[in-house]
Amino acid sequence: MKVYFSVTAEQNLFDLTTYLLEEWGLNVKQKFISKLTNKINQISEQPLSCPKSSVVNNLFKCVVTKQTTIFYQIENINKEIQIISVFDTRQNISKLKKLRMQGA
Secondary structure: OOEOOOOOHHHHHHHHHHHHEEEHHHHHHHHHHHHHHHHHHHHHHOHHHOOEOOOOOOEEEEEEEEEEEEEEEEOOOOOEEEEEEEEEOOOHHHHHHHHHHOOO
């Protein structure tokens, strides 16, 4: 299945990779991008391989690192996967609920 990022998820990813580069260096940023790419390939090939979110209906969560989770939804009609958020797990989960209500 094709995987694409919502505008919000793109901004989340930009913010996160900028932070990683500035605070931890290029090596850490590249390792994160590699892990993220592997997870995107996984959900592209096996969209149901990650658990459904217990917080928001029809949303799946995929742990990329201990600090980062991607939330995605499967659009069966278009046979696509939309990544809704690249979420820092240290944030308050209510931010994710608000994001989903806004339509990401």
